[in-house]
Amino acid sequence: MNALIRAADLSVSHGGADLPVLRHVDFRIDPAEIVTVVGPNGSGKSTLVRALLGHVAAQTGRVDRLPGLRIGYVPQRVHIDRAMPMTVRRFLSLPVRVSDADARAVLERTGVPGLEGRQIGALSGGQFQRVLLARALLNDPQLLVLDEPTQGLDQPGIVAFYQLIEEVRAQTGVAVLMVSHDLLVVMRASDRVVCLNGHVCCEGTPQAVSAAPAYRALFGMDAQGTLALYRHHHDHDHDHVVEAGHHVHGPDCAHEHHHRDHHA
Template sequence: MSQTELIKIDQLNINFGENRVISDVSLSLKRGEITTLIGPNGAGKTTLVKAVLGLLNPSSGTITRNEALRIGYMPQKLHIDTTFPLTVERFLKTAAFSGTDDQLDALRSVKAETLLKQSVHSLSGGEMQRVLLARALLRKPELLVLDEPAQGVDINGQVELYNLIARIRDQYNCAVLMISHDLHLVMAATDQVICLNRHICCSGHPEQVSSDPSYIELFGVPGSENLALYSHHHNHQHNEHGDIVPLAEDQHSNCGGHH
């Protein structure tokens, strides 16, 4: 592993019984880089993240982590019984042993320090996402794993949240691994985009389209230049069983928004 690599995955395979859900995946997560993982439902995104977090053992292949690697995890959703009284302050204490000062620092990092004494049940979707992000930051992570962080947040909130994640990457000098379900939107700040459909279909940098008229018409909000459409080409397709079928040269497909 290089000095900047925090996790290196080599030829990873994960089987559930007879079903292979991750096939020959190799990638690395590097300090200071944002990696966005995209793909259709059932592509194995969550399975791959669980392997990165150490919650699943590979059937074959290797996952090499920096020694004592600190990982902060932000789940896609968190269901808390509405009959259970819980303030943001008490909720943050479930992440790690931390005092009020640490909690306020984490909330300040996500611009949500005014929420400390509020009930988690009174928070808006965007506020809850920020609290979940603050909770992950209490671990002072070297790797921050975010499962669809913009879920349930309106487009203005998404722009703010993506900008916030980029600032946190800079502040903590951490790696970020982010799952995105909406293939039409990928952060322009993303350093690496990985398209997964059990195996890595393709990977690369997002394209900048901030001056495209159709892009401006679609988003039409301040700060939308911080998002970019991402399109890329596949040299194969999948049959009904999910197996790879090569395409003829004139059939190469663009997967910009169709996965």
């Protein structure tokens, strides 16, 4: 199977710093796969996404993308003046106008039908996230990239959003790359989880990563809660997913995490 994006020995530094933000990271995402990257603040999650998309340069290693790869992107933060008059329909046509039929179809797919005439500033947080997702789906992407997509949502809204992502993948076959800190729900929506702390600490199916010492060292009690939720609610398995490079460097991850906390 050809990977949509593959990174090998990827290291990235910011501003010429001697200490890389990412160190020797190997990564891949295949068609129709949902991969979630988790890690503490400052672990390089968003930097990895930007490097995979070609927005920042690699210091070492390489990133290969499938030629002509169509990507839909929901960034971590979207700043819109809520006092500015703009309808959802107009927002969906920025920067390229889309047809009424296409706008209607993506809003229906993301669970917010009939919002075309609503002002952007009048949307709830959950509605706005779904409109952002709808906009990302307009070009029929092969890969959907979501960088912390549920910031500002309450727990029911977070769960509903990840359920929607599963439904969109089932309907369209799009692959999904998510960056998330929502440990208690994100596992449910993932085929594979990559735990990052400057390097790949552990990687594999959600159940395998939840049980990995490196993951538990990083997230403590949250990791136990994630595993309990996964066992209780996960109603299908991903045994077919190969746990690529399921390597665990628990002591390194734990040491780096506590070292950063000490200097925070």
